[in-house]
Amino acid sequence: QVRLVESGGGLVQAGGSLRLSCFASGSIGDITSMGWHRQAPGKQRESVAVITIGRTINYADSVKDRFSISRDNTKSTVWLQMNSLKPEDTAVYYCNVRVGGISIWGQGTQVTVSS
Numbered sequence: 218q219v220r221l222v223e224s225g226g227g228l229v230q231a232g233g234s235l236r237l238s239c240f241a242s243g244s245i246g247d248i249t250s251m252g253w254h255r256q257a258p259g260k261q262r263e264s265v266a267v268i269t270i271g272r273t274i275n276y277a278d279s280v281k282d283r284f285s286i287s288r289d290n291t292k293s294t295v296w297l298q299m300n301s302l303k304p305e306d307t308a309v310y311y312c313n314v315r316v317g318g319i320s321i322w323g324q325g326t327q328v329t330v331s332s
Contacts, residue, residue, distance in 0.1 A: 219243040219321050221312045226326030229302055233330070237297040239312030239323055247316045251288050251295040255308035255328075262311070266297060280306075302330045 225237040237253065252267030266286035268274045274286060283302075288295040295312065307330050312323035 219245060219248065219314055219316055221314065221321060221323035223310070223312045223323040223326045226310060226328045228329045228331065231302060231304055231330055231332050233302050234298070234300045235302065235328060237299070237310055237312075237326060237328075239295045239297075241293050241295070241312075241314055244316065245292045248292050248314045249317070250315045251292065252313050253286065253295075253297045253310055254313055255306075255310045256325075257305075257308040260308075265310070267313075268295065299328070302328075304330045304332045306330050 220242050221239055223239045225235060229235055250267055250269045253265045254262050255265050256262040264277060265280055266276050266284055268286050268288055283300050285298040308328060309325040310328050311325045314321050
């Protein structure tokens with residue numbers, strides 16, 4: 218079993234930066250990918266950035282060139298560096314890891330970008 222704890226959300230002005238962290242514990246050796254999703258009020262949850270164990274990275278078009286995902290070699294921590302934040306980035310951000318075919322979610326951290 219894998220458990221996730223996120224941190225780093227908050228309130229920032231447009232154009233600012235935030236760095237989200239997600240610490241994984243438990244059976245982290247079974248993790249095949251790590252990533253971040255977000256859900257804005259009234260909208261569906263969407264993938265923001267994903268990094269596989271082979272370090273293949275995919276970003277949503279809306280965050281390319283502004284966000285950067287990385288992880289440590291032990292697969293225990295994944296970060297999301299968010300630059301040039303826009304009001305439309307406001308959402309609850311969720312850490313996600315995949316263990317085999319199963320998705321495991323963190324509790325979410327609120328990111329609010331003021332204009």
